[in-house]
Amino acid sequence: MELTVGPIQFFWRGAALRDFYARLADEAPVDRVVLGELVCSKRLPFYRTEIPQAIERLQAAGKQVVLTSLALITLKRERKLTAELVDMGLEIEVNDLTALAYLPEGAAFSIGPLVNTYNEGTAAWLHARGAARICLPPELPSISVAAITATCPAPIEVWGWGRLPLAISGRCYHARLHDRAKDNCHFICDADPDGRTVDTLDGQKFLAVNGVQTLSAACANATHQVTELRDAGVSSLRLSPQSQGFMRLCSDFRALLDGRSTAEAVSRRALPHAPGGTYCDGFLTGDSGVAWSQSGYGPA
Numbered sequence: 692m693e694l695t696v697g698p699i700q701f702f703w704r705g706a707a708l709r710d711f712y713a714r715l716a717d718e719a720p721v722d723r724v725v726l727g728e729l730v731c732s733k734r735l736p737f738y739r740t741e742i743p744q745a746i747e748r749l750q751a752a753g754k755q756v757v758l759t760s761l762a763l764i765t766l767k768r769e770r771k772l773t774a775e776l777v778d779m780g781l782e783i784e785v786n787d788l789t790a791l792a793y794l795p796e797g798a799a800f801s802i803g804p805l806v807n808t809y810n811e812g813t814a815a816w817l818h819a820r821g822a823a824r825i826c827l828p829p830e831l832p833s834i835s836v837a838a839i840t841a842t843c844p845a846p847i848e849v850w851g852w853g854r855l856p857l858a859i860s861g862r863c864y865h866a867r868l869h870d871r872a873k874d875n876c877h878f879i880c881d882a883d884p885d886g887r888t889v890d891t892l893d894g895q896k897f898l899a900v901n902g903v904q905t906l907s908a909a910c911a912n913a914t915h916q917v918t919e920l921r922d923a924g925v926s927s928l929r930l931s932p933q934s935q936g937f938m939r940l941c942s943d944f945r946a947l948l949d950g951r952s953t954a955e956a957v958s959r960r961a962l963p964h965a966p967g968g969t970y971c972d973g974f975l976t977g978d979s980g981v982a983w984s985q986s987g988y989g990p991a
Contacts, residue, residue, distance in 0.1 A: 692917070692948050693722040693927035694941065695826070695848055697804075698729045698759040698784075700856065700931060701901055702881045705738045711932065712745035716752035719941035723927070724749050725784050725803070727759040727776075730859070731902045732769045734878070746781070757782045760790040762805045763859045763903075782823065791820070804828050804850055804929065805859070809835070814843040824848060826929055829855045829911060832977040833919055840924035849920055852940065853931025854886055854899055854966045855907040855980070864900035876902075884934040885966040896967065907980065909971040912961075914947060914954035915985055916975050936964030955985075962988055 696715060699708065715724060726742055726749075728735045749756050758776050761769055764787045774793045776783050785791060786803035794800055801824040802808060802817050808827055817825060822845055827836060829850035840847045865887070866876035886899035888908050896908040913920065913928065920928070930937075930944060940961050946952035958970065973982030 692921050692925065694720070694851075694944055694948070695723040695725065695927050695929045696721050696941070697826075697853070697929050697931045698725045698727055700730055700854070700904065700906070701884050701886060701934070702731070702734050702878060703738075703884060703934070704881060705741050707884075707934075708738045709741050709744070711937070712741075713748060714938055715941075716745075716748045716754065718938045720945040721754065721930070721941050723755040723757065725757045725759050729759050729762050729786060729803075729805075730904045731863075731880075732761055732766070732772060733876070734880075734902075735772070737878070746779075755782075757784050757801060759784045759803060760786050762786045762856075763861075764789050765861070784826075785822075797821075799823055802826060805856055808839070811839050811842045814839045814845070814847075818843055818845040824926075826850070826927075830974050830980065833916060833923065833975045834977065836920065836925065836975075837923035846926035847924065848927040848929055849913065849925050849975075850911055851913040851928030851930055851944065852961075853911060853929075853933065854909075855911045855971075855974075856904065857898070857907060858905040860903045860905065863903050864905075865902050868900075888967060896969070899967065907967070907971060909967045909969045909981060909983075910965040911974075912958060912965070912970040912972055912983075912988075913975060914944075914957050916972060917947060917954065920975075933964060933966055936961065940964070958985070958988060 782799040784803045786805040802822045804826045824846045826848035863873040865880040880902040886901040889898045891897045899906040943957045970988045974980045976984045
């Protein structure tokens with residue numbers, strides 16, 4: 692089973708991004724890396740010049756490199772940015788199906804977790820359209836994952852770690868929180884490099900926000916489902932970047948997949964840097980998404 696590092700969901704400025712991908716190239720035993728801006732096109736100018744260097748270094752280290760589309764393409768400049776992705780000469784991960792209109796016939800592309808691939812029919816259509824790989828949305832239970840992998844010829848990837856991407860909005864939550872207009876946000880989302888937890892009025896961790904994005908408050912952790920997912924035919928697990936402890940996490944997941952570590956050991960070691968400080972795996976197990984199937988480390 693392979694390991695894929697997804698795009699950075701949060702706003703990290705150039706120096707942080709440069710260091711992250713340099714270390715990922717040199718230290719992380721992963722197979723595939725998805726680069727680029729997924730959430731907010733306004734962030735891209737701050738690190739756009741870093742992307743070619745990151746691509747070169749990752750490829751030199753033997754990693755397959757893929758570029759992500761935006762999750763919500765609405766503005767003229769966003770359509771232009773999407774069209775320009777093709778000129779980079781790399782596989783494109785489509786996270787908004789309107790991006791397909793900009794891909795020339797025969798161009799390599801894959802499908803990201805923000806596309807609603809919820810059943811065998813959708814997966815079959817995407818594969819027939821040319822998708823070389825499909826990362827399933829994280830809301831699917833393992834029984835549905837198995838049904839899709841049993842019928843879809845394309846390699847199937849499943850979310851293995853990180854705050855779950857739940858929704859994209861036209862409104863920026865970070866800007867609103869700080870009494871700023873979306874068009875004059877001052878990029879305040881960079882104050883929360885792993886997202887900002889939202890509590891209920893009773894003080895319960897509820898969700899997390901990241902600019903225009905809504906995520907889970909807890910960190911999804913599929914370590915205890917690895918054997919089940921592998922037996923179902925899943926080809927790869929996706930690890931979502933976080934600001935601390937990520938290189939060690941990649942090594943721990945590699946050890947787990949190779950049989951040199953256990954789910955319990957990986958979960959225990961990774962907890963201090965897990966976004967939100969708790970785990971969930973309820974979507975995979977068929978319970979509510981916030982549920983955690985093991986004892987300890989779950990919702991408070």
